[in-house]
Amino acid sequence: MADSKAPPSPVVPAAAPLEAADDRIVAFLSDEESRAAVRFGLQPLGDAVKIQAGDITGGVHYLRRTPLDGMLIVDIEGIDNPQMALDDLAQVCPPDVQVVVIGNQTDIGFYRLLVNELGVTEYLPKPLTRDSVQQFIAPHLSGRSITWRSARGGRVITVSGVRGGAGATTIAVNLAWELAEVTGGHVALLDLHLRNGTTAVMLGGRPGPGLRIALEDPSRADALFLERTAIEAGPRLRLVAAEEGFEAVTAITEAGVARVIELLQSKFNYVVVDLPVPTPLPMLPVLGQARHVVLVLSPDVAGVRDAKAYRHFVIASTGSDRVITVVNRHDMPGGLPLPLIEQGLGAKPEVTIPDLGRRMVNALNLGVPAVTQAPALRRHLAPILREVAGIRPGAAPGLLARMFRR
16 A cells, blocks of 8 residues: 555546556445445446455455456445554555545544554545546546545536436435435525426415526626525525516527526525537536436337437536436336336436325425425435435444545
């Protein structure tokens, strides 16, 4: 394990996607969630990544019998004496092998002990996510330089339905609500469907013309924009939306969209964007700013086709796979079975949500978030919440965990 000293909040600038390398990456991780995060996060490296169930003990045994030139990822959750286990690992680990440690400790002192004193390449607290793997592990493999600075600005998450009626707005509204509830952070929900958006209906709000004006003329989006435009939808949730008539002619500008996003990022921890598909040209840069792209489809042939095409579009546009695929109402009568959907997408969807019945419609008619009427929806949104916020519902993140989820 090589000596490495670094501040505890690295932020990696956007760069070209990883390329397959000769170096091998071997991971021993105790839970399937962490294994899946590494599998998806390092997917471009293909067969160079070997992932096994286990912990740091498995890593020690592996190095005793197998030479390694690359990276070792080990899990220390449940280990009684992590420092002793790391000492055992150091005895068999070549100096040029990078070691990444995964665990459940979120104390900043523990991080500094591992990285500054024990020479660990990187330490990441659980729950591990695909995003954290791409942000904090992948750069050590690709040879890209790391810029160390404090992260500023809220995290942008886009939610889009590949076809009308897929339920993307329902997912966006309830994801924003849950983010505010679970993380305790301040959340903005931005609806970029100016003519027929339904976020305001779902949250019982009455938007005005402020959003359209700001999108057309960025100079109008000043410090008072949010006070005039944002609707209080919950204690820590604000809605920014419009209800333009179908006859309205809008002239949205890229500068206007960028300014609105910039303002929201400066005031909120999370910005959930209900983004139309096909996405108008002035709105396309939002995809580049998004840390996560939630793509919602119905279980039908057209939905699967368009979801696969849109995922490829996002990867080509942003240089990384930041898409979370959601199959909504996967058990609807006449819908494709999940094995066929997986075959059509070329990968297993990250989230599947069943038809939750009349309570979903009741919530819409009442103008309240669906999770308040159909609590089962919370369980199905949990994987998205975990990937976006890096925490499980009901668990508050520590300081170190919060820094690594920026």
